Amino acid sequence: MTFIDQLNAAWQKNNSLLCVGLDPDPAKFPGQLKGRDDAILEFCTAIVDATADLVCAFKPQIAYFAARRAEDQLEALIAHIHDRHPGIPVILDAKRGDIGSTAEQYAVEAFERFQADAVTVNPYMGRDSVEPYLAYPDKGVILLCRTSNAGGSDLQFLDVGGEKLYERVARLAASEWNRNGQISLVVGATFPAEIARVRELVGDMPLLVPGIGAQGGDIEATVNAGKTANSTGLMINSSRAILYAGKDADYTAAARKAAQDTRDAINLYR
Amino acid sequence: MTFIDQLNAAWQKNNSLLCVGLDPDPAKFPGQLKGRDDAILEFCTAIVDATADLVCAFKPQIAYFAARRAEDQLEALIAHIHDRHPGIPVILDAKRGDIGSTAEQYAVEAFERFQADAVTVNPYMGRDSVEPYLAYPDKGVILLCRTSNAGGSDLQFLDVGGEKLYERVARLAASEWNRNGQISLVVGATFPAEIARVRELVGDMPLLVPGIGAQGGDIEATVNAGKTANSTGLMINSSRAILYAGKDADYTAAARKAAQDTRDAINLYR
Numbered sequence: 001m002t003f004i005d006q007l008n009a010a011w012q013k014n015n016s017l018l019c020v021g022l023d024p025d026p027a028k029f030p031g032q033l034k035g036r037d038d039a040i041l042e043f044c045t046a047i048v049d050a051t052a053d054l055v056c057a058f059k060p061q062i063a064y065f066a067a068r069r070a071e072d073q074l075e076a077l078i079a080h081i082h083d084r085h086p087g088i089p090v091i092l093d094a095k096r097g098d099i100g101s102t103a104e105q106y107a108v109e110a111f112e113r114f115q116a117d118a119v120t121v122n123p124y125m126g127r128d129s130v131e132p133y134l135a136y137p138d139k140g141v142i143l144l145c146r147t148s149n150a151g152g153s154d155l156q157f158l159d160v161g162g163e164k165l166y167e168r169v170a171r172l173a174a175s176e177w178n179r180n181g182q183i184s185l186v187v188g189a190t191f192p193a194e195i196a197r198v199r200e201l202v203g204d205m206p207l208l209v210p211g212i213g214a215q216g217g218d219i220e221a222t223v224n225a226g227k228t229a230n231s232t233g234l235m236i237n238s239s240r241a242i243l244y245a246g247k248d249a250d251y252t253a254a255a256r257k258a259a260q261d262t263r264d265a266i267n268l269y270r
Numbered sequence: 271m272t273f274i275d276q277l278n279a280a281w282q283k284n285n286s287l288l289c290v291g292l293d294p295d296p297a298k299f300p301g302q303l304k305g306r307d308d309a310i311l312e313f314c315t316a317i318v319d320a321t322a323d324l325v326c327a328f329k330p331q332i333a334y335f336a337a338r339r340a341e342d343q344l345e346a347l348i349a350h351i352h353d354r355h356p357g358i359p360v361i362l363d364a365k366r367g368d369i370g371s372t373a374e375q376y377a378v379e380a381f382e383r384f385q386a387d388a389v390t391v392n393p394y395m396g397r398d399s400v401e402p403y404l405a406y407p408d409k410g411v412i413l414l415c416r417t418s419n420a421g422g423s424d425l426q427f428l429d430v431g432g433e434k435l436y437e438r439v440a441r442l443a444a445s446e447w448n449r450n451g452q453i454s455l456v457v458g459a460t461f462p463a464e465i466a467r468v469r470e471l472v473g474d475m476p477l478l479v480p481g482i483g484a485q486g487g488d489i490e491a492t493v494n495a496g497k498t499a500n501s502t503g504l505m506i507n508s509s510r511a512i513l514y515a516g517k518d519a520d521y522t523a524a525a526r527k528a529a530q531d532t533r534d535a536i537n538l539y540r
Contacts, residue, residue, distance in 0.1 A: 063375035071341060095367050097392050099419040105333035122367050124394040124414060126421025144394060149369040151396025160428040
């Protein structure tokens with residue numbers, strides 16, 4: 001199954017547009033995990049097992065693992081998701097961006113070493129920085145388009161001949177760069193009008209939408225702006241609001257409840 | 271010493287604008303290293319020891335390590351450079367780009383885990399994606415500006431109100447983003463006129479210039495376009511042409527000769 005096929009199946013099976021972001025910060029872990037060598041893996045697999053029937057994807061953020069020499073735990077986490085929750089795609093949030101043989105190495109990192117189903121990629125270096133990932137026909141490539149941070153406007157909102165830079169990225173990603181339908185886009189939830197504009201430009205291409213929950217994006221506006229005709233098309237990411245919903249012993253139950261509430265809140269507007 | 275101070279000192283001490291890029295590809299390693307578990311570290315430290323008096327910086331490319339689960343060898347390599355060749359700055363070529371707490375984790379990865387002196391960063395997400403690296407006052411941040419690949423023009427060469435996007439990046443990097451003088455820029459050697467334009471925009475800011483050697487950039491044109499008034503200001507990167515100059519037993523001597531020839535060719539035009 002390709003990433004897109006898996007995503008379509010997970011949207012249906014779990015009736016969910018929710019993507020749970022796995023950004024493990026040991027300083028926020030419950031007390032019973034403190035000091036354990038495998039705390040990151042233990043925390044993340046517990047969150048995964050508590051929410052897997054409520055999500056359309058999981059999105060581990062590699063920086064949190066790399067900062068702590070925990071690549072082995074990231075490998076084990078993704079293997080765990082594939083093993084215990086087959087059919088739920090894993091997006092490696094790495095935002096890589098390079099060219100030629102270096103980009104090929106990053107593709108090996110994401111798809112062969114970590115066995116991710118999709119990876120986030122930065123478009124600044126252009127089409128040939130995306131192609132090495134597209135060489136894996138089953139995999140997804142999720143390009144940064146319009147990001148939810150304040151500085152996102154510094155470049156992305158510049159006018160490039162009658163459209164904004166992020167609109168140009170969306171058009172390129174939906175046309176000449178996307179020969180085999182493997183590309184999706186990142187569009188932040190803090191700008192619903194821009195989600196709507198991207199949706200207009202890219203047809204039914206999946207959009208990964210960070211920025212709800214801890215980052216304050218509006219669920220109703222996001223879903224209305226971004227859903228496709230069949231009420232899918234979105235991977236709405238929440239990380240901290242789910243991971244750290246509870247403290248100590250109850251953290252998995254609290255995470256499950258937060259995921260369920262978020263999924264249901266999203267589904268109200270589909 | 272800050273990254274910039276180290277770079278200035280290395281330019282003078284080694285009379286060199288050459289940066290050796292460490293992109294270890296085991297398929298190209300000499301026969302005597304094949305099959306060794308520590309082949310990447312062994313190869314890279316041998317190259318480093320053979321060229322350290324000829325360079326202004328070393329630039330390991332993290333993708334080559336990450337694709338092979340060799341982060342431990344990257345840590346050991348950088349520790350080796352600091353230990354045996356103090357004063358030669360290490361640029362971690364990672365082209366990271368993210369925001370907030372995630373960017374903080376990437377900064378931990380580059381500066382605390384790997385002990386790099388500088389890191390390459392992608393500017394697409396804007397100013398707040400750069401700031402977490404600038405929070406380390408001794409470290410350098412080298413922003414992608416104009417890259418040497420064909421697709422580099424897809425976005426970087428777009429007109430954004432009377433200037434190209436890469437020119438806007440250069441201006442932002444040289445002014446409001448650069449409060450403490452920590453920023454440098456990546457500008458590819460395949461576009462000497464654009465190196466000259468960036469030099470015009472950024473004053474004496476250091477420029478990291480990939481694209482000579484295997485990628486075909488012209489040394490004379492690059493140096494003339496990019497040097498500062500005191501004939502420095504450039505980190506001219508060569509990777510494959512030096513790493514794989516020789517085969518089998520003679521690879522370190524061949525690498526040294528290639529580095530010396532490249533340094534001297536650069537110095538002809540300073």
